[in-house]
Amino acid sequence: MSRLTRYICLAALGGTVVAGHIARAHHSTAIYDNEHPVELAGTVVEWQFVNPHTFIVLEVSNEATGEKVVWSVEGGNTAGLFRRGWTPNTLKPGDRIIVTVRPLRSGAPGGNYSNVRWSDGQPVEPRPANGPE
Amino acid sequence: MRGGRLRAALALLSGVLASAACTPPEPAAPAQTRYPDWSGQWARIGSLNWEPEGYDKAGPPPLTEEYRQRREEYAALRAQGVLAGDPPATCLPPGMPRVMTMAFPMEIIITPATTYVYADWESQVRRVYTDGRDWPDYILPEFNGYSIGEWHDENGDGEYDMLSIETRGIKGPRSFDSTGVVLHDNNETVIREEIRRIDASTLEDKITTIDAALTEPWTVQRRYRLETENVVWVEYVCAEGNRHLKLGDEWYFVNQETGTLDPTRAGQPRLVPEAAPP
Numbered sequence: 001m002s003r004l005t006r007y008i009c010l011a012a013l014g015g016t017v018v019a020g021h022i023a024r025a026h027h028s029t030a031i032y033d034n035e036h037p038v039e040l041a042g043t044v045v046e047w048q049f050v051n052p053h054t055f056i057v058l059e060v061s062n063e064a065t066g067e068k069v070v071w072s073v074e075g076g077n078t079a080g081l082f083r084r085g086w087t088p089n090t091l092k093p094g095d096r097i098i099v100t101v102r103p104l105r106s107g108a109p110g111g112n113y114s115n116v117r118w119s120d121g122q123p124v125e126p127r128p129a130n131g132p133e
Numbered sequence: 134m135r136g137g138r139l140r141a142a143l144a145l146l147s148g149v150l151a152s153a154a155c156t157p158p159e160p161a162a163p164a165q166t167r168y169p170d171w172s173g174q175w176a177r178i179g180s181l182n183w184e185p186e187g188y189d190k191a192g193p194p195p196l197t198e199e200y201r202q203r204r205e206e207y208a209a210l211r212a213q214g215v216l217a218g219d220p221p222a223t224c225l226p227p228g229m230p231r232v233m234t235m236a237f238p239m240e241i242i243i244t245p246a247t248t249y250v251y252a253d254w255e256s257q258v259r260r261v262y263t264d265g266r267d268w269p270d271y272i273l274p275e276f277n278g279y280s281i282g283e284w285h286d287e288n289g290d291g292e293y294d295m296l297s298i299e300t301r302g303i304k305g306p307r308s309f310d311s312t313g314v315v316l317h318d319n320n321e322t323v324i325r326e327e328i329r330r331i332d333a334s335t336l337e338d339k340i341t342t343i344d345a346a347l348t349e350p351w352t353v354q355r356r357y358r359l360e361t362e363n364v365v366w367v368e369y370v371c372a373e374g375n376r377h378l379k380l381g382d383e384w385y386f387v388n389q390e391t392g393t394l395d396p397t398r399a400g401q402p403r404l405v406p407e408a409a410p411p
Binding site for chain 1: 219222224369371
């Protein structure tokens with residue numbers, strides 16, 4: 001965890017209950033550390049609306065060192081998200097967001113995301129599914 | 134004139150009668166049992182564990198000692214970050230019976246000769262033959278197996294209301310769910326199902342699995358809810374963006390952004406492709 005914490009912009013949630021969807025469909029989430037979620041704030045590099053899981057490629061800066069790390073975080077499947085109004089246009093490169101991430105147990109900059117918010121803390125709540133925005 | 138019309142009418146009548154007498158009568162159409170309307174989008178009710186209530190409530194699966202130990206070994210590996218005992222993680226189809234957990238919705242298309250069970254999960258189709266055929270001499274194994282079904286009219290109202298299915302010839306590797314409950318390596322599983330619509334909005338599949346990894350036939354009753362709002366079908370192509378790669382016994386997280394295979398467990402080296410020679 002020591003390597004991870006260098007990149008964490010906000011405090012780890014500890015035992016706080018995390019609102020939001022945890023991707024779990026076609027396989028187990030065993031590779032992610034579900035017991036130690038972290039909050040990441042960063043800039044969207046790419047929003048991949050693909051199966052079996054969507055991915056947010058997120059550039060996270062360490063405010064102390066200026067070091068930038070690109071995270072690849074896995075989320076829900078396209079069917080579930082589309083039914084809730086998400087589309088390939090919901091996030092765009094340059095968007096500033098905050099996500100809750102259960103990191104890879106290995107310490108590599110990857111994980112499983114949920115609870116996507118804009119940088120002001122407001123939840124990303126897309127419109128009902130009706131094709132691309 | 135009057136006599137001419139009478140003769141013509143008699144001639145017509147005699148022709149009609151002769152025609153009727155010489156044409157064999159149409160056989161009376163047999164009473165046709167109607168097929169049920171199971172159309173629509175059916176979504177899973179209950180857990181993704183094979184036991185719909187989950188193992189905490191339903192108790193542990195009836196595994197032989199060998200497969201119970203194997204499940205524990207898989208659990209220990211998962212705690213380290215290895216997706217052991219969960220074949221769909223690499224985009225293999227779930228196969229039978231796991232596909233019937235319906236992680237994603239299903240659609241049932243009924244024709245007299247075949248009933249198709251379409252699962253959004255991996256865009257898989259189960260083809261259930263209801264044309265009265267017998268088992269073929271050889272079944273080419275497939276993940277969903279070879280299914281023969283029979284319709285039943287349980288309440289005798291002239292409409293089929295239950296589809297029984299037997300499935301054999303199922304290919305592996307397969308697991309019941311993502312908790313390491315795997316089916317026997319011999320892939321000689323036999324699965325018997327009874328599908329009924331138990332009310333307007335609920336379909337039930339009573340599924341009995343006979344497999345050498347089990348101490349006894351394992352029956353579960355999975356249910357599906359008829360979706361009526363926001364019904365959309367979304368294609369599912371697992372290979373499109375899967376990041377989970379198994380090389381030998383090692384699992385990696387495919388980091389498309391850095392072009393590396395990142396470790397999933399502590400102490401596992403990251404694989405970085407060698408630079409192409411100049």
